[in-house]
Amino acid sequence: MSTAQIEIILIASVVAASCALIGTFLVLRKMALMSDAISHAILLGIVVMFFLTRSRASLPMILAATATGVLTVYLVELLVQTRLVKEDAAIGLVFPALFSIGVILISRYAANIHLDIDAVLLGELVFAPFDRLIVAGRDIGPKTLWLGLSVGVINLAFILLFYKELKLATFDPGLAAALGFSPVLIHYALMTLVSVTAVSSFEAVGSILVIALMIGPPAAAYLLTDRLPVMLALGVLLAVVSAVLGYLIAYLVNGSIAGSMATMTGVIFVIVLMVAPQRGLISRWSRQRRQRAQFAAEALLVHLSQHTGQPEFAAECAVTHLTGHFRWSEPFAAQIVRFARQRDWIEESDGCLRLTRAGTRVASQVMVRS
Amino acid sequence: MDRPLALEVRDLTVAYEEKPVLWDVDLEVPEGVLMAIVGPNGAGKSTLIKTVLGLVPSAAGQVRIYGQPYARRRELVGYVPQRGSVDWDFPTNALDVVLMGLYRKIGWIRRPARRERELALESLAKVGMAEYADRQISQLSGGQQQRVFLARALVQDAQVYLMDEPFAGVDATTERAIVALLRELRAAGKTLIVVHHDLQTVSEYFDWLMLLNVRHIASGPVAEVFTADNLRDAYGGRVAFVTPNAGSENGHLSEPQSLLSRGG
Numbered sequence A: 001m002s003t004a005q006i007e008i009i010l011i012a013s014v015v016a017a018s019c020a021l022i023g024t025f026l027v028l029r030k031m032a033l034m035s036d037a038i039s040h041a042i043l044l045g046i047v048v049m050f051f052l053t054r055s056r057a058s059l060p061m062i063l064a065a066t067a068t069g070v071l072t073v074y075l076v077e078l079l080v081q082t083r084l085v086k087e088d089a090a091i092g093l094v095f096p097a098l099f100s101i102g103v104i105l106i107s108r109y110a111a112n113i114h115l116d117i118d119a120v121l122l123g124e125l126v127f128a129p130f131d132r133l134i135v136a137g138r139d140i141g142p143k144t145l146w147l148g149l150s151v152g153v154i155n156l157a158f159i160l161l162f163y164k165e166l167k168l169a170t171f172d173p174g175l176a177a178a179l180g181f182s183p184v185l186i187h188y189a190l191m192t193l194v195s196v197t198a199v200s201s202f203e204a205v206g207s208i209l210v211i212a213l214m215i216g217p218p219a220a221a222y223l224l225t226d227r228l229p230v231m232l233a234l235g236v237l238l239a240v241v242s243a244v245l246g247y248l249i250a251y252l253v254n255g256s257i258a259g260s261m262a263t264m265t266g267v268i269f270v271i272v273l274m275v276a277p278q279r280g281l282i283s284r285w286s287r288q289r290r291q292r293a294q295f296a297a298e299a300l301l302v303h304l305s306q307h308t309g310q311p312e313f314a315a316e317c318a319v320t321h322l323t324g325h326f327r328w329s330e331p332f333a334a335q336i337v338r339f340a341r342q343r344d345w346i347e348e349s350d351g352c353l354r355l356t357r358a359g360t361r362v363a364s365q366v367m368v369r370s
Numbered sequence B: 001m002d003r004p005l006a007l008e009v010r011d012l013t014v015a016y017e018e019k020p021v022l023w024d025v026d027l028e029v030p031e032g033v034l035m036a037i038v039g040p041n042g043a044g045k046s047t048l049i050k051t052v053l054g055l056v057p058s059a060a061g062q063v064r065i066y067g068q069p070y071a072r073r074r075e076l077v078g079y080v081p082q083r084g085s086v087d088w089d090f091p092t093n094a095l096d097v098v099l100m101g102l103y104r105k106i107g108w109i110r111r112p113a114r115r116e117r118e119l120a121l122e123s124l125a126k127v128g129m130a131e132y133a134d135r136q137i138s139q140l141s142g143g144q145q146q147r148v149f150l151a152r153a154l155v156q157d158a159q160v161y162l163m164d165e166p167f168a169g170v171d172a173t174t175e176r177a178i179v180a181l182l183r184e185l186r187a188a189g190k191t192l193i194v195v196h197h198d199l200q201t202v203s204e205y206f207d208w209l210m211l212l213n214v215r216h217i218a219s220g221p222v223a224e225v226f227t228a229d230n231l232r233d234a235y236g237g238r239v240a241f242v243t244p245n246a247g248s249e250n251g252h253l254s255e256p257q258s259l260l261s262r263g264g
């Protein structure tokens, strides 16, 4: 692998980790859409700053874009406060407006300069290694890598320092306010970081991937754990895995890097959604199946215990009788008999089911419970 | 009465948009009472509590806690929000939620230490939830979640407690346990202000009462305030089913057991 390729993977991993860290709080605050809004609206800030300074220098761009991100959040808040629209609708109103103003400005006045929409949406990861950071005459690596690292460190430091405050303001903003930890301040601080992260990342990976990385990995991590620190770490891990795998696949099929990475975040999310131990679809499905079997087996025990010692027992105990009595299909009846026999609740002789002592005990417990 | 006023509300008016939700409300709550705030849905009970806590801005009027604005008295006030106001799927456990009650004492940036954990555990034990400390909060029943919220308020070690419907959705056992806890707090000289919905139990549980319906209808000792006339004013003649001031004779709830003595 060439140095440039390794650098691309490094840049993508750093950006991924940074996005997932801050995105975790977006997911927990049910503000996933905000990543969408901010990463699009910042285009306007970038364009305006470009017209003002006629240059693509990074720092003014980042400042302008961050300001637009915060403006987006503020406008959304204003709209929500009118109580005429809900937050998701407000977000959906604000950012297309800002984004489209940005697009119009570009296409009207800057069509021939280097600010095209494709680059905004998908980034230019392939070219990132060519823009080097030279310090004191020495080449110390791609600029984008250092930018990504700085923002990643800022995000990490912010979350480590204000972990407790972020947690409180996210879980219970009312208590946060009552205790004097301004949730509004925390909200804007968080949104400022989302903006900074989005703008510093999007030159490299584009806004689509920024959104995918901010939401996909944390949402998958949320399904895998009940603990916030683990969720943060897992989110970062899954984001980096998406970036690396995405790059490798793009390399193999010679496709879009950002597109392939974004796809990987989706693929990983779907896999986690299926197989997550507690909240995954498969585990939920098998839990329901087990509960259904448990319930049916208990019904069988109660049925048998009610007829034990009665004259009609010979008829009631027959395996073949179950399908008629409980309206069970034959495979299901067989499954339930197996379920109960595995637990030593019943024994079978001459096609007749009898309760064991354990089965009798379970049956009486069930009857007390209900 | 020469007891100091734990809470004093003067001419308080609160409006969402242009619609007034609280009109010119006055209230004086002496220290050491166990008070119910009662009124129909939408009467502004939650709004009153939130305004006292500074969570909702007031259009006019003032709030004093032991003679000072809330911002100067945060340490003295404990808050139990409505259970439905938070997302119980949040990835954290019961102990962690209780610890949140200590965040103000801990201050910005610093993390809870061993001492704070012990306090939170003690507080969980007081509501009979010690063995659920590590339990993910979504795996608690509604009544258990309510107890966790109570434990969080207890750990604040406040003088005045504001509680929004702590009895909502809990079973009879938990309700008795909560009442016992409230009485212990009152015996320790705390003031408790509780939004309550069940008129049947007002006289039995509480010694002080405020009837609210956008306006202040009446407030004072339960025996004076809990009258058919006042209830009609508050509810608009829709309360034929309660017998004012007969709650304590109903006998449908035995003397509440202490949670402390049940040992969890």
Ligand SMILES: Nc1ncnc2c1ncn2[C@@H]1O[C@H](COP(=O)(O)OP(=O)(O)OP(=O)(O)O)[C@@H](O)[C@H]1O
Binding pocket: B016, B017, B021, B039, B040, B041, B042, B043, B044, B045, B046, B047, B048
């Ligand atoms: N954030 C808000 N914005 C606008 N109106 C609100 C808001 N919160 C509450 N209201 C309105 O204010 C009024 C009082 O609400 P509040 O929640 O204080 O009533 P409540 O007495 O607590 O009712 P409940 O018994 O149903 O809990 C209601 O009419 C409600 O619709």
Ligand SMILES: [Mg+2]
Binding pocket: B045, B046, B047, B164
């Ligand atoms: Mg309410």
